[in-house]
Amino acid sequence: MASILALDQGTTSSRALVVHQDGTVLGHGRRQFPQHYPEPGWVEHDAEDLITSTVDAAREALAAAGERPAGIGITNQRETLVLWDRVTLRAVAPAIVWQDRRTAARCRELKDAGAEGAVRSRTGLVLDPYFSGTKLEWLLRDATLRRRAERGDLAAGTVDSWLIARLTGGREHVTDHTNASRTLLYALETGEWDRDLTALFHVPDGLLPRIALSSGVVGETDPEILGMALPIAGIAGDQQAALFGQGCVEPGLAKNTYGTGAFLLLYAGARAPVPGRGLLATAACDRRGGRGFALEGSVFIAGAVMQWLRDALGLLADVAESAELAASVDDTGGVHFVPAFVGLGSPHWEPLARGTITGLTRGTTRAHLVRAALESIAYGSSDLLVAMLEGSAVPLSRLRVDGGAAANDWLMQFQADLLGVPVERPDNVETTALGAAALAGLALGVWPDLDTFLATRRMHVFVPGPLAARRSELLRKWHRAVGAALHWAREGSEG
Numbered sequence: 377m378a379s380i381l382a383l384d385q386g387t388t389s390s391r392a393l394v395v396h397q398d399g400t401v402l403g404h405g406r407r408q409f410p411q412h413y414p415e416p417g418w419v420e421h422d423a424e425d426l427i428t429s430t431v432d433a434a435r436e437a438l439a440a441a442g443e444r445p446a447g448i449g450i451t452n453q454r455e456t457l458v459l460w461d462r463v464t465l466r467a468v469a470p471a472i473v474w475q476d477r478r479t480a481a482r483c484r485e486l487k488d489a490g491a492e493g494a495v496r497s498r499t500g501l502v503l504d505p506y507f508s509g510t511k512l513e514w515l516l517r518d519a520t521l522r523r524r525a526e527r528g529d530l531a532a533g534t535v536d537s538w539l540i541a542r543l544t545g546g547r548e549h550v551t552d553h554t555n556a557s558r559t560l561l562y563a564l565e566t567g568e569w570d571r572d573l574t575a576l577f578h579v580p581d582g583l584l585p586r587i588a589l590s591s592g593v594v595g596e597t598d599p600e601i602l603g604m605a606l607p608i609a610g611i612a613g614d615q616q617a618a619l620f621g622q623g624c625v626e627p628g629l630a631k632n633t634y635g636t637g638a639f640l641l642l643y644a645g646a647r648a649p650v651p652g653r654g655l656l657a658t659a660a661c662d663r664r665g666g667r668g669f670a671l672e673g674s675v676f677i678a679g680a681v682m683q684w685l686r687d688a689l690g691l692l693a694d695v696a697e698s699a700e701l702a703a704s705v706d707d708t709g710g711v712h713f714v715p716a717f718v719g720l721g722s723p724h725w726e727p728l729a730r731g732t733i734t735g736l737t738r739g740t741t742r743a744h745l746v747r748a749a750l751e752s753i754a755y756g757s758s759d760l761l762v763a764m765l766e767g768s769a770v771p772l773s774r775l776r777v778d779g780g781a782a783a784n785d786w787l788m789q790f791q792a793d794l795l796g797v798p799v800e801r802p803d804n805v806e807t808t809a810l811g812a813a814a815l816a817g818l819a820l821g822v823w824p825d826l827d828t829f830l831a832t833r834r835m836h837v838f839v840p841g842p843l844a845a846r847r848s849e850l851l852r853k854w855h856r857a858v859g860a861a862l863h864w865a866r867e868g869s870e871g
Contacts, residue, residue, distance in 0.1 A: 380822055381438065381445040381606065382813040383430055384806070385452040385535050386614065387411070387473065387636040388683075390429035393806060394441035395813040397822055399832035401804070402443065405436030412470065417477035417718065423458045423467035426535060427542045434602055448543075448597065449610030449816030451617035451808050452535040454558045457508040459515050459525075459532045465546050468521060468530065471538075472511040475637075475676060475718045479510035480727040491576065498573060500557070500564050500648060500657025502725055506674070508534060509560030513577040526580045534558070536611050537585045540595060543608065548595035551585040553667050554616035557659035562587075564648040564657060567667060590616070591665020591815040610816030612661060614808045615639040619670060620661045621811025622776040622802070623830045630764075630772060632757050632791075633808065634781035637721070638678035640760045642671045642772075654723020654763050663826050665815045673722030673760035677731075678753045679781040681715040685749055691742050699786035702747035710735035712857035713748040716865075723763040724862060732861035753781060754791040755854045761795060774798045778807035785838075793843040794850065803834040 378397035384390070388411065394403040407429035412420040438445075455474035460467045472478070483503040486492065492503045501507055512532055516522045524530050531541065534555045540548050556562040556569070561579060563570040569584055588594050590612045599605040612620065615633055619641045622631040630642040643660060648669045651657045655671050662668035679695075686692040692701075712734045714720075719727035733748070765772055774797055781787060782805045792799040804810065814829045816822075823829040843850075 378822060379441065379443060379445045380447060380449055380813040380817045380820070381434060382449045382451070382809040382816070383434055383539065384614070384809040384812065385426055385430050385450070385539060387453045387475070390426070390433045391806070391809060392430070392433040392437035393809045393813065394437050394443070394445055395810060399829070403437040403440030405433035405440070407433045411473065415478075417480070419473040419475040419718065420470035421456065421473055423460070423471040423538060426471065427539060430539060431601060438602065444604060445606065446820045446822050447593070447607040447609040447816050449812030449814070450536055450539055450608060451612050451614050451812035452539065452555070454534060454555055454613035454615065455506055455508045456535050457511040457515070457532065458535065458538040459512070459521070459530055460538065460541065462529060462531050462546060465542055469515050471535075472515070474506055476511065477505045477718055477727050479505040479514050482510050482513070483727065495560060495573065498563050498565070498570055499560055500651055501560055502656065503560075504725055505727055506676070506721065507558055507560045509573070509577045512579060516578060525583050528582050530583065531585070532583045533585045536613070540608060540611075543597045543601060544595040545598045549585045550588050550594045552588050552590045552611040553659040554590055554613040554661065555611070556587050558613060564659065564669070589666055590661045591819045593819060607820065609819040610665070610812050610814070612812060612815055615641055615672065616658070616660045616670070617811030617815070618778050618808045619643060619811070620665070621807035621814055622778065623826065624776065625661070625663045625668070625826065628772070629776070630761070631776040631778065634678050634753060634777065634779035634787070636678065636680045638675040638753060638757050640673050640757055640764065642764050644669045644671055652763060652766055654725060656722070661815065665818055671764050673764060675753070675756035675760065676718050676721045677715040678756065679779070680717070681713070681749045681752060682781070684717070685746060691746060698746050698750055699784050701743045702750050702786050705741070705743045705747055708735075708748040708751060709740055709744040710737065711740055711744050711748040712854060713745065713752045714857050714861040715749065715752050716861050720861065722760050724858070726862055726865050728865040729861045730865065732857065732864065734857045734860055750784070750787050751790060753787060754794050755851070757791060758794045758851065772797055774800055776800045776802075778802065778805045780805070788838045789841065790843070792838040792840045794847055796840050796844050796847060798840070799838040800835045801838070803836070
């Protein structure tokens, strides 16, 4: 058995790859599922969609591969929270998605009470609705759910825990350090749930999963689900899985994943870093899948802005045509698009910000809007990296990229121009799933070490072009547009 089934459960779709020992993908499966928006700023999933789409994608990939893999690696959208019944294995409420903003007032209340300093020093995070601790607290406002949780009838976890519970028939309630570190309930220093933090967010004892290393067997699937019993041997949140899959396991190596959002991580080594302005510290995977650390910044909306242009406005028949449209005009015609549909993440952390378009004129065309939307993805990532490097003694020589939007050549060239360093894109941009495969494969002996896994990778390199000479001017105009979005949000909160 010389392959791994990688399950990649994302925000808008679930994917599965069967990855052979030589790095080739033997089988692929994908299932999309809907998001739900019951109120402004709220984002939910039907938790059942997460497991059914994952299993369907896995079955498709296994059928295409035609061989039994050695085991399973799981990667997932990280801060999305699920609460379920331990016996029936049914969710007792909709899954609250990482993009959800419903706990913004609670986060502000905690900040006003002076809690953020202690939370940040323990977790490496900021008090923001993005993370799952306040989501769990919000669900447990329901008196019936709280009583059931306190009796031990319920289990809570991020999506990895939910998938593993369902795949193992409820035998395992487990997460890994990378996912746990995104909850506001995990102490970076000790690698354990922090009792002071669980008390702060009113989380009952026994509700949270046990914490395991990212590489190692944590359970076995029920054979009737996939037609065979397979060990689950790798777990990592999507961004840490991509960091590992890109081989960023030495201090100073960075990757950016362009998915629904954009997520930039800089590997920091074996000690938890002190995050600078607008940044986070998070658990990551070392070379063997053990516990390491990284600096992180997050742009909440990246590829999702192109989906919005396609689905809500009808400006694109297919997201793939955005590159041609962007190249058809010399610039954006003065238009800037700040896609803060669910607030602004790093380095601003303003949950009340909303999408803002500046510079519209009668001469603005569809191509200008599409180009401005694409540019916003690169601008947001550039702001993250600048903030990250301000607090780091390690210079950045290159940026490794992955995720769906990384396939857009125009966007990657614009990103290289903005950063002034080469941008490296692997031949297979599914590095999130590949990272999960590598973590499981190391545990099961499919690959002896990470270098062997990475040896078959090929890179497309985008080098900075003439536009790089205008980098300062371009960023200055972008920052004016961001300032407008921030002003609107903060004026509104005061009035």
